Every structure is written in C-alpha cells, then in structure tokens.
Amino acid sequence: MLKELPSLSTILSAYASISAMAMLIRTILNEMLPERMTNYIFSMIYDFTSAYFSSDFTFIIENRWHAGDNQLFRAAEIYLPTIIGPSSDSLLVGFDESSDPTTPPKRSIPVDCRIKDDFDGMRLEWTLSSIEPKKYYVPTKRFFSLTCNKRDRERVEQRYFPFINKTAQAILSKSESLNIYTYDQDCSMWEPAVFKHPATFDTLAMEPDLKEFIMKDLDSFVERKEFFENVGRAWKRGYLLYGPPGTGKSSLVAAIANYMRYNVYDLQFQSVRNDSDLRRVLTSTTNRSILLIEDIDCSTKVTHDRTKVKENCEEEENDELKHPYGTDPGVTLSGLLNFIDGLWSSCGNERIIIFTTNHKEKLDPALLRPGRMDVHIYMGYCSPAGFRKLAASYLELKDDKLFGRIDDMIKSVEVTPAEVAQQLMISNEPKVALESLIEFLNTKKKDIEEAAVEEKEKSNNEEQESEEKQIERQNSEFVESETRCIYLT
Numbered sequence: 440m441l442k443e444l445p446s447l448s449t450i451l452s453a454y455a456s457i458s459a460m461a462m463l464i465r466t467i468l469n470e471m472l473p474e475r476m477t478n479y480i481f482s483m484i485y486d487f488t489s490a491y492f493s494s495d496f497t498f499i500i501e502n503r504w505h506a507g508d509n510q511l512f513r514a515a516e517i518y519l520p521t522i523i524g525p526s527s528d529s530l531l532v533g534f535d536e537s538s539d540p541t542t543p544p545k546r547s548i549p550v551d552c553r554i555k556d557d558f559d560g561m562r563l564e565w566t567l568s569s570i571e572p573k574k575y576y577v578p579t580k581r582f583f584s585l586t587c588n589k590r591d592r593e594r595v596e597q598r599y600f601p602f603i604n605k606t607a608q609a610i611l612s613k614s615e616s617l618n619i620y621t622y623d624q625d626c627s628m629w630e631p632a633v634f635k636h637p638a639t640f641d642t643l644a645m646e647p648d649l650k651e652f653i654m655k656d657l658d659s660f661v662e663r664k665e666f667f668e669n670v671g672r673a674w675k676r677g678y679l680l681y682g683p684p685g686t687g688k689s690s691l692v693a694a695i696a697n698y699m700r701y702n703v704y705d706l707q708f709q710s711v712r713n714d715s716d717l718r719r720v721l722t723s724t725t726n727r728s729i730l731l732i733e734d735i736d737c738s739t740k741v742t743h744d745r746t747k748v749k750e751n752c753e754e755e756e757n758d759e760l761k762h763p764y765g766t767d768p769g770v771t772l773s774g775l776l777n778f779i780d781g782l783w784s785s786c787g788n789e790r791i792i793i794f795t796t797n798h799k800e801k802l803d804p805a806l807l808r809p810g811r812m813d814v815h816i817y818m819g820y821c822s823p824a825g826f827r828k829l830a831a832s833y834l835e836l837k838d839d840k841l842f843g844r845i846d847d848m849i850k851s852v853e854v855t856p857a858e859v860a861q862q863l864m865i866s867n868e869p870k871v872a873l874e875s876l877i878e879f880l881n882t883k884k885k886d887i888e889e890a891a892v893e894e895k896e897k898s899n900n901e902e903q904e905s906e907e908k909q910i911e912r913q914n915s916e917f918v919e920s921e922t923r924c925i926y927l928t
C-alpha cells in the first residue's frame with residue numbers, strides 16, 4: 440500500500456508546478472486585464488473558496504427592517520445583556536433616572552464586543568457593529584452579526600430566533616420601568632426617556648363609573664386578540680379624550696400606560712415633515728404601546744374638513760411650483776387616517792391610539808368615526824366625588840366637616856381638578872388647605888358672577904346702541920325720502 444503513495448520528491452515537484460502555473464496565470468491576467476477586473480476575479484475566487492471551505496454561517500440583523508424598526512434587533516438588544524458571561528471582554532453599564540443607585544447598574548451591549556451563547560447544543564457568537572453615516576441627517580446604522588455552524592442554520596432560524604423574541608417579551612413585561620418616546624426629526628428616530636408618572640386609576644379624580652368603564656374596556660381590548668383576527672380588523676383601539684384644560688386628560692393617559700404597562704410614543708406633528716415621513720415614524724413604533732397625539736385640534740391640516748384641506752393643498756402645490764423649496768406639505772388628515780384606519784393600520788398589533796383635545800367641535804367628523812376613535816371620553820370639571828378623591832390623595836383625608844360646604848360650592852362653580860389640586864397642595868395641614876380651597880371657590884364664584892353682570896351690561900349696552908342706531912337710520916331714511924320727494928317735485 441505504501442508503494443502506491445507518491446514519493447516526497449513527486450509531491451514537491453507537483454507543488455512547484457502548480458505554484459508556477461498560478462504565478463504564470465496571475466502574471467498573464469495582470470498583463471492582459473485591467474487592474475480592477477483582476478481584483479474582481481481574485482475576490483470572487485477568494486469568496487467562493489472561503490465560503491466553500493468555512494464551516495461558519497453568519498446572520499446579519501440590522502436595526503431597521505423595511506420601513507420600520509427591526510423587532511428581532513430589539514429583541515436581541517433586550518436578551519443579550521442577560522447572557523453576558525465571563526467570556527465577554529467588555530460590558531456597557533449605566534443607570535437611568537428610575538434606577539436605585541445602590542443596586543447594580545443596568546447592562547447593555549458595547550459595540551464590537553463578542554457575546555457567546557449556547558442554545559440546544561449549538562455554539563453561537565454575537566457581535567454588535569455600528570456604522571456612522573457620512574451625512575448628518577442619515578441615522579447611524581447598527582447591526583448584529585450572529586455566527587453559527589452552517590449545519591445549525593435552520594435550527595437558528597426555526598427555534599433560536601423565536602426563543603429570543605419570546606424571552607425579550609417576557610423580560611419587557613416584567614421590567615419595572617416604562618419608556619416615553621419623542622420623535623427627533625434631526626436623527627430620524629424615537630428618543631426614549633424613562634416614563635415614571637405617578638398617575639394611576641386610583642389617584643384620578645373622575646366619576647367612579649367612568650373609571651370602571653375605561654378599565655373594563657382596556658381589559659377586554661387585551662383579551663380580544665382572536666376576536667380582532669376573526670373579524671378581520673387591526674388589533675388596536677382609539678380613545679379621544681376631550682374637555683377643558685386641567686381636567687386630567689394627560690393624567691388619564693399616564694394612568695392607562697401604567698395600568699397596561701405599555702410604552703408611550705408622544706407624537707408632535709411639528710416634528711414630522713409630511714405623510715410619508717409620518718408612515719415611517721409610525722411604523723417604527725413597537726407593539727403593546729400607546730401612540731399619543733395631544734391637542735390634535737392645534738394641527739390645522741389634520742383637523743380641518745378634508746375638502747378644505749384638499750383646496751389648501753392645491754393652493755400650496757401651486758405655491759410650491761412657485762417656490763419649490765419654500766413650503767412644507769406637513770401631515771394631512773388623509774395621511775393620519777390612512778394609518779389609523781386604512782391599509783397601514785394593519786402594521787403592528789395591540790396598539791392604543793389616544794388623541795386629546797380641548798375643542799372636540801373643531802375636529803373633522805372623519806376622525807371621530809368609530810373604528811378610528813372607538814371611545815370618546817369627556818373629562819369634565821371637578822365633581823364632589825372627584826374632590827373627595829383628590830382630598831384622599833393629597834391630604835390623606837377621607838372626611839371632614841368642611842366637605843359638605845365644599846361639595847355644595849363645587850356643584851355651583853366650574854372648577855377643574857387641576858385648580859382643586861393646586862389649592863390642596865398649599866399646606867400639609869388639612870384645615871389650612873381646605874380653607875384655602877373654600878376661599879378660592881368663593882373668589883372664583885364672585886369673579887364668575889361679576890363677569891356675568893359685566894357680560895349682561897355689555898349686551899344691554901350693545902342692544903341699546905343697536906336700537907339707537909336703528910332709530911337714527913330710520914330718521915335719516917325719513918329725511919332722505921323727504922329730500923328725495925322735494926327734489927322730485
């Protein structure tokens with residue numbers, strides 16, 4: 440058998456011939472072909488041979504996927520800090536505003552750090568990379584590379600990725616802090632901040648029936664995933680909160696976020712350039728979240744009747760032709776409706792959309808239709824029940840001899856919960872705070888009565904003036920007709 444093996448000298452001479460041949464081919468290619476083409480051919484040969492002989496396979500998971508954020512990237516961002524072990528050589532650590540600084544800091548993934556994971560007998564290695572854009576308005580591109588053995592590729596796709604998504608969801612639902620996001624137009628991304636609002640349904644001064652109704656509505660929304668699927672509707676719910684300033688619309692949003700454990704995306708229309716920008720902004724929000732648009736009546740293009748908007752748009756289009764860089768089309772009502780109720784509404788699941796306004800009457804009826812805004816909640820002036828809730832929260836007071844008097848005054852004076860709360864904060868001493876509230880209510884009542892008297896006097900004066908003007912007009916007409924008569928005769 441040994442006889443069949445080639446001798447060492449034969450192997451060496453074969454190697455020398457192959458090397459000489461390779462050198463010759465390379466020289467011929469260099470001589471005959473342009474340099475770029477030669478490089479291309481060599482890089483192709485290298486890629487082919489390295490891919491063929493390497494046993495590794497790499498998944499690339501970018502932070503963006505199509506028009507929105509890549510949910511797998513987010514899941515990896517949440518999951519990986521929990522498995523960083525001694526094999527990693529660095530770790531990103533820090534505290535956010537809600538953290539207790541006496542506890543260990545929170546972990547995150549540093550760029551270029553290698554993180555090893557074992558799953559179901561597979562050996563996996565993660566690396567986070569970041570590419571800074573050349574143009575300032577293009578957001579930074581970040582991506583994870585996940586390397587596994589080629590033969591495990593299928594199992595990673597079928598089992599490991601779903602496992603990461605599920606684990607991330609479980610971590611999120613247990614995490615103690617919520618986030619509130621605002622859209623940063625310059626970086627084209629949602630900027631997170633820790634959301635730590637103390638408002639809960641328990642602290643809200645509202646009619647108990649209304650409170651119970653909202654809580655039940657939210658519960659049934661979460662439980663009806665299958666119902667939404669069966670009837671072919673996007674799994675979302677729209678709430679319109681309307682009423683005078685200071686009646687607790689924002690506090691109710693915070694209470695809903697705390698109750699549902701949903702993050703809040705606070706969208707200001709001014710930070711969105713146009714409808715296509717809006718689509719990109721909205722599709723990059725996550726599931727199980729609240730999209731909040733406050734004071735929607737303040738956005739003229741969104742609140743006005745669509746026909747008027749169309750006319751305005753046509754005018755603006757003409758303007759644009761005249762001044763191509765001078766006008767900004769902004770977000771239109773149709774753009775918003777398309778996302779809430781149109782084809783784009785199916786992007787994402789378990790979403791709550793909340794609009795707040797002080798002037799419901801200014802909104803386009805199309806916006807208020809069921810399916811868009813499913814529940815309309817009026818946040819009104821403070822009621823005796825509301826006052827008692829505030830007294831319990833601010834003064835830890837369940838009853839007091841002054842309560843009856845305050846109840847009577849609150850029934851006859853329009854006062855907002857914010858105004859009542861302001862007075863109750865004046866002192867820790869319940870008596871001082873309640874007396875201050877009584878004084879405030881008295882002053883307000885007097886102001887209202889005086890304003891009513893003034894208003895009446897004003898309208899009387901106006902009436903009198905208009906009567907006088909009418910008499911004057913009649914007299915002058917009479918004189919004129921007489922003059923004309925004289926002239927004619």
Ligand SMILES: Nc1ncnc2c1ncn2[C@@H]1O[C@H](COP(=O)(O)OP(=O)(O)OP(=O)(O)O)[C@@H](O)[C@H]1O
Nearest residue numbers: 642643644683684685686687688689690856857860
């Ligand atoms: N119903 C309420 N229950 C408890 N606190 C309230 C209520 N309404 C108002 N407040 C208190 O008043 C403050 C202002 O209220 P909030 O911002 O929620 O009112 P709003 O209706 O959203 O006002 P705006 O229309 O001006 O945005 C809150 O921080 C809260 O302390």
